[in-house]
Amino acid sequence: MNKAVSAGNACLYGLAHAAILSMGYSPALGFVHTGKMLSFVYDVADLYKLEVVLPVAFREAATPGDDLERRVRTGLRDHMTKLRLLERMAADLLHLLGGDDANPEPTAPGDLWDPEGNAAGGVNHAGHDS
Numbered sequence: 001m002n003k004a005v006s007a008g009n010a011c012l013y014g015l016a017h018a019a020i021l022s023m024g025y026s027p028a029l030g031f032v033h034t035g036k037m038l039s040f041v042y043d044v045a046d047l048y049k050l051e052v053v054l055p056v057a058f059r060e061a062a063t064p065g066d067d068l069e070r071r072v073r074t075g076l077r078d079h080m081t082k083l084r085l086l087e088r089m090a091a092d093l094l095h096l097l098g099g100d101d102a103n104p105e106p107t108a109p110g111d112l113w114d115p116e117g118n119a120a121g122g123v124n125h126a127g128h129d130s
Helices: 002-022 039-046 049-062 068-083 085-096
Strands: none
Touching: 002 039, 002 049, 002 068, 002 085, 039 085, 049 068, 068 085
16 A cells, blocks of 8 residues: 555656646745755645545555556546646645736836846847847
């Protein structure tokens, strides 16, 4: 059973990592888990382990046959696809971190620091002759 749960958790961590990076967040952000490069990955994955990993891990551990980890991985792939889990994770991250407006206003880039005075951000300052 431990092998099945460990294989499933590894898959879930990968998907959580992808969701976090795709939303522009830091995987090391961590609220519950701290001090690791993937603290936020573990936090996010914990939200889904019970629903996603455990049913597949228990089902595959109870099924006789070889290559338990492979069966868990392929079972999870199908289960995560059916749940549209990556899409759900992205929406949940937006909601949890306060960015769940339906049509958020785009924000202009901030000013760039310059010792002679701030320069407007989001502007090509190179000129046309370069």
